[in-house]
Amino acid sequence: MNQSYLPTASASAYRPARRDTLAPSGVLKTAHDALPSWATQRVSTALRTASSHLDKLKSTGEIKSLALKTIRYLFTITNGLIVLWICTLWWGERSVFQESMESCDWSAWEKWPAAASPHHVAFIADPQLVDPHTYPGRPWPLSTLTVKFTDQYMRRSFSSIQSHLDPDSVLFLGDLFDGGREWGTSRSTSPEERWRKYNDDFWKEEFHRFVKIYLNTWNSQETHSTNPRGRRLIGSLPGNHDLGFGSGVQLPVRERFQNFFGxxxxxxxxxNHTFVSVDSVSLSAMDQPDPQTGSTGAGQGDGERPNQNIWQEPEDFLNAMKTHRGRAEMDELRFLGTPTKGRLFKHEIGEVSEPVVYREPEPNIVGLPTILLTHVPLHRNPGTPCGPLRERYPPSSEGLEQDDRNALSISGGYQYQNVLTKTISNDIVSKVGPNLIQVYSGDDHDYCEITHREFSGSPREITVKSTSWAMGVRKPGFQLASLWNPIDPATGKPIDSSTPGGTLQNHLCLLPDQLSIFIHYGLILGFTLTVLIVRATILALRSIRSITPDPLLPLSEHREIPTRSRAVSHSSSSSIPNASFIKPGGLASRAANNPRYTPPQSYNDAYYPGLDYAEETEDTSKWKPSSLDRRRRGGDTTFGRARYELLDSVKRITRVALVWYFFLIWRW
Structure with missing residues (x-):
């Protein structure tokens, strides 16, 4: 070990003066004084060296030159394209979703009194998680990428809804899966041969996908809801892609769906609104022919009727609607603090078979405004226009009573039907009860809004857009509803019935056009490649023109003879045998190639005194690029050098863009 670096008692004598050490004050001064003398001396030397070097740069103007070089390095075409891609990916993966949510902010369209505290609801329709049933002929890896991007889109959309809008309740309107009806159970299988290999395990994997996209996102978001009941997410309403339609519904498939979703x-x-959800896809089996007998169950008397095991459950629910509504509404009033005779104990001795807890056999309906939820839209006359917000087929003109292009088609096919039949629609509406003000449905994937003047109260129906960009609409969406109905907890009657627009306000919220985002990425990619090709071509032409072709014969190079002061010893210069004798013209003598000829020392010193042969060889090779450098840069051809410049710039941009893109999709 070098003894001069050891901290000894006498080393303090060599400590520099305080003005030389440039020691800082405060905490840094304490740390500085705690250092050993040898460390303090080295730090002081480094500081003085850096200070003198900085003064030299200032005096020689090299700082300005360094700044210019830095600017030239930063402000290049390649770096400009990198910045363009960073901004483009931020726009496509972040900004478009934020702008969409800002345009749907509650305060932008709600029109309640200043003191109102409405209940906010978001309706999600037809996620239809993409699976092998969606695009059966799509090859790998396109099929896998479709699943990944659609799931990512819906997860981002739902996360944006929670973080920006924070609804009190989220209600799904069916078709949670695309091929759920086809995936077999332990007691059933798909009617089609090609889907029979997908069993109950595959359906459960799809269920976990749904949980990851929606339920996990719902639970992970912080809520600011002031609703005393807390937030609600209800996804039990089935669609035809979940169960099938009508007589095609299989009971084991329906039981599986209900076991997981309710x-x-x-x-x-x-x-303070009564929401009635009806399994209309199962109820539709009532007026469909039995697959085996060909007869229908409608209009028949008592006894077993065709498809009864399918439609009996929703029909029993509708027949007992007074009981279901009365219990739900009375429970809500009880929750709000109204004393009722609901769940009370009998303080008497009774038989073992008699219940000790009872309810009123026929609870009274309070009469809250009623909202009907059905996956398949209600029946309407053919050609009934859906309004100006329909994306695929806008109205032909304003004020039309009938517009076939803008309307829902009255048709059906394998396991689907665009609208319910008139019989089923009348059965549902007549039994739901009084004060029906609104109907929400799904299934069509596009927006449609009509008024059912054929029913009492002329309820409006809104068919909600699909929330997936793979369902035939360029701009997916969801429906927002604002509910405000202040009631008297004792009676359930509204306190203020003069609210303009009733107790319900609706707003269609559109999501980003994912296909347009991909198209925009493609345009930026084309622009980037075009710019880089032009740049590479220009650089290649400049480089080729600046290269001097290799001479056929060796040429002399005039250079300054090094002085005696720069010379090295003869022993070092003559370390390479027969290489130190060079004529003044720069050409090697024939004698140099003769191993028997040894030039005199004076002859060597007279022309190149002290010149090292290795140094001269290195210097004379600097006037042209090496062959290895030319090969790395594509050779001496224009195409090769342009190809090298293009690939090099593409790699730089791609690395930054991919890292930034994966960061954006990983964080959200």
Whole structure:
């Protein structure tokens, strides 16, 4: 070990003066004083060297030159394209979703009194998770990429809804899966041969996909809801892609769906409104022919009727609607603090078979505004226009009573039907109860809004857009509803019935056009390649023109003879045998190639005194690029050098763009 670096007692004598060490004050001064003397001396030397070097740069003007070089290095075409890609990917993966949510902000369209505290609801329709049933002929890896990008889109959309809009309740309107009806159970299988290899395990994997996209996102978001009931997410309403339609519904498939999502026939009181969900795809089996007998169950008497095991459950639910609604509404009033005779104990001795807890046999319907939820839209006359917000087929003109292009088609096919039949629609509406003000449906994937003047109260129906960009609409969407119905907890009657626009306000919220985002990426990619090709071509032409062709014969190079002060010893210069004797013209003498000839020392010193042969060889090779450098840069041809410049710039941009893209999709 070098002894001069050891901290000894006498080493303090060599400590520099305080003005030389440039020691800082405060905490840094304490740390500086704690260092050993040898370390302090080395730090002081480094600081003085750096200070003198900085003064030299200032005096010689090299700082300005360094700044210019830095600017030239940063402000290049390649770096400009990197910045373009960073901004483009941020726009496509972040900004478009933020802008979409900002345009749907509640305050932008709600029109309630200043003191109102409405209940906010978001309706999600037809996610239809992409699976082998969606695009059966799509090859790998395109099929896998479709699944990944559609799942990512819906997860981002739902996450944006939660973080920006924070609804109190989220209700799904069916078709959660695309091929759910085809995936077999332990007691059933698909009617089609090609889907029979997909069993119950595959359906459960699809269920976990749904949980990851929606339920995990729902649970992970912080809520600011002031609703005393807390937030609600209800996804029990089935669609025809979940169960099938009519007589095609298989009971094991329906039981599996209900075991995981709940009963599709239910009554919920949300925001002082009564929501009635009806499994209309199963109920539609009532007026469909039995696949085996060919007869229908409608209009027949008592006894077993065709398809009864399919439609009996939703029909029993509708027949007992007074009980279901009365219980749900009375439970809500009880929750709000109204004393009722609901669940009370009998303080008497009774038989073992008699229940000790009872309810009123026929609870009264309070009469809250009623909202009907059905996956398949209600029946309407052919050609009934859907309004100006329909994407695929806008209205032909304003004020039309009938517009076939803008309307829902009255048709059906394998396991689907665009609208319910008139019989089923009348059965549902007549039994749901009084005060029906609104109907929400799905299935069509596009927006449609009509008024059912054939029913009492002329309820409006909104067919909600699909939330997936793979369902035939360029701009997916969801429906927002704002509910405000202040009631008297004792009676359930509205306190203020003069609210303009009733107790419900609707707003269509559109999601980003994912296909347009991909097209925009493609245009930026084409622009990037075009710019880089032009750049590479220009650089290649400049480089080729600046290269001097190799001479056929060796040429002399005039250079300054090094002085005696720069010379090295003869022993070092003559370390390479017969290489130190060179004529003044720069050409090697024939004698140099003769091993028997040794030039005199004076002859060598007279022409190149002290010149090292290795140094001279290195210097004379600097006037042209090496062959290895030319090969790395594509050779001496224009095409080769242009190809090298293009690939090099593409790699630089691709590395940054991919890292940035994966960061954006990983964080959200």
């Amino acid at each position: 009963n599709g026939n239910r009554v919920d009181v949300i925001g």
